[in-house]
Amino acid sequence: MFENKTEQQARQDILDIVSSYCDIYHKKTPYKSGDKISYAGRVYDREEMVNLVNSSLEFWLTAGHYTEEFEQKFAEYIGVKYCSVVNSGSSANLLAFMALTSPELGDRRIKRGDEVITVAAGFPTTITPILQYGAVPVFVDITIPQYNIDVTKLEDAYSSKTKAVMLAHTLGNPFNIKSVKAFCDKYNLWLVEDNCDALGSLYTLDGETRFTGTFGDIATSSFYPPHHLTMGEGGAVYTDNPLLNKLIRSFRDWGRDCVCASGQDNLCKHRFEHQYGELPFGYDHKYVYSHLGYNLKATDMQAAVGCAQMGKLEEFSYRRRSNFKRLHDKLQASVDKLILPEAAPGSDPNWFGFLITCREGVDKNNIVQQLEERGIQTRMLFAGNMVKQPCFDELRRMGEGYRIVGALDNTDTLMNSAFWVGVYPGMNEDMIDDMAEAIISVSKTEME
Numbered sequence: 001m002f003e004n005k006t007e008q009q010a011r012q013d014i015l016d017i018v019s020s021y022c023d024i025y026h027k028k029t030p031y032k033s034g035d036k037i038s039y040a041g042r043v044y045d046r047e048e049m050v051n052l053v054n055s056s057l058e059f060w061l062t063a064g065h066y067t068e069e070f071e072q073k074f075a076e077y078i079g080v081k082y083c084s085v086v087n088s089g090s091s092a093n094l095l096a097f098m099a100l101t102s103p104e105l106g107d108r109r110i111k112r113g114d115e116v117i118t119v120a121a122g123f124p125t126t127i128t129p130i131l132q133y134g135a136v137p138v139f140v141d142i143t144i145p146q147y148n149i150d151v152t153k154l155e156d157a158y159s160s161k162t163k164a165v166m167l168a169h170t171l172g173n174p175f176n177i178k179s180v181k182a183f184c185d186k187y188n189l190w191l192v193e194d195n196c197d198a199l200g201s202l203y204t205l206d207g208e209t210r211f212t213g214t215f216g217d218i219a220t221s222s223f224y225p226p227h228h229l230t231m232g233e234g235g236a237v238y239t240d241n242p243l244l245n246k247l248i249r250s251f252r253d254w255g256r257d258c259v260c261a262s263g264q265d266n267l268c269k270h271r272f273e274h275q276y277g278e279l280p281f282g283y284d285h286k287y288v289y290s291h292l293g294y295n296l297k298a299t300d301m302q303a304a305v306g307c308a309q310m311g312k313l314e315e316f317s318y319r320r321r322s323n324f325k326r327l328h329d330k331l332q333a334s335v336d337k338l339i340l341p342e343a344a345p346g347s348d349p350n351w352f353g354f355l356i357t358c359r360e361g362v363d364k365n366n367i368v369q370q371l372e373e374r375g376i377q378t379r380m381l382f383a384g385n386m387v388k389q390p391c392f393d394e395l396r397r398m399g400e401g402y403r404i405v406g407a408l409d410n411t412d413t414l415m416n417s418a419f420w421v422g423v424y425p426g427m428n429e430d431m432i433d434d435m436a437e438a439i440i441s442v443s444k445t446e447m448e
Helices: 007-025 046-058 065-078 089-099 103-108 128-133 151-157 177-187 242-252 300-310 313-334 364-373 390-398 409-417 429-447
Strands: 082-086 115-119 136-140 162-168 190-194 202-205 208-211 218-222 235-239 353-358 418-422
Touching (some): 065 235, 089 190, 089 218, 089 242, 136 151, 151 177, 162 177, 177 202, 235 242, 313 353, 364 429, 409 418
Parallel strands (some): 115 136, 162 190, 190 218
Antiparallel strands (some): 082 235, 202 208, 218 235, 353 418
């Protein structure tokens, strides 16, 4: 098949076949009323598949030119100086937190026993890095129907041990950045934005509108399939701070001190000329480790998919916002039974999902089960109340390792009475309308 062809010509033949294969065999079946409506899904076409196969033919496998391209495009898009691709959003959160534990940060370094203000309503891996390191998460209640931190409790949460605030923008809805940032500035605290569910969300502060993920010291994104763009698995950590970027890269790349890219040698031209710790003089700088790190890089094949997805992000965002608005308008018919989500003041969320809280007397479990029976996929807001999860059993028994400020009443309400459905860009108006009709129907039946 490839006789008398150059490698480039042979590769193009393969990619042409892949393109046709995707068009024929990955063509989405048109939606019919009664079909299952998933809460999320991959939205892609031939471009992603061609990029993926092209990267595999190069067989570099680890981070390479697609990774560099994605990091540059992503940083430029969101408006930051530095972006590091990693293998998941959870790894992104781990790196964001670990960077703040580096001795290079001096007095601002987070040490064991220091406190980090957060919420218990959310995804576990916003909290896990804090606990694993031996720092103390301080849990504050949320507000309904924004489902983000109650900023009136921040002062009560502060102590002499507080070093940082680490929060997610819940399902794309920005937390009160104005108040949280002012609080962090007042006490010289680090602010970590878990932006995994909010890529493309906008917030206006002091007359300037920017993307979420650009207000804190470090932010994170996830590229797991349900998210705003996907690599399959994957994530990113980003910042404007050059020192934090250096630390993020170190922790991501085994904890090494060297900044040479994979396959690159002696970028600094002083590879064998320095003294490090108690190592012998001239020890190869490529094998000097300034931190206890990990290998959390993604592959170039993942980044290749991400590069194709970046070109679709604006369209994805438009469709998410449109789907959310249509569903919100339709469900006005059930506001006597259901509390609908509200955007934070000064924000334009790029919604990840549509979160609904059942009012008193409405059985959430019954509604969810009826919707699932009708083929409408539902999800909880992840952990609900994290401190009531089985993984906290031992911490609860010991009565240590975390701190709760006041009561988590709204967090418990969310855990007991809330669920969410999708608004992802693969949904069309017929799917939104059928979903709205089903939600209205089951909630009406519930009250009869």
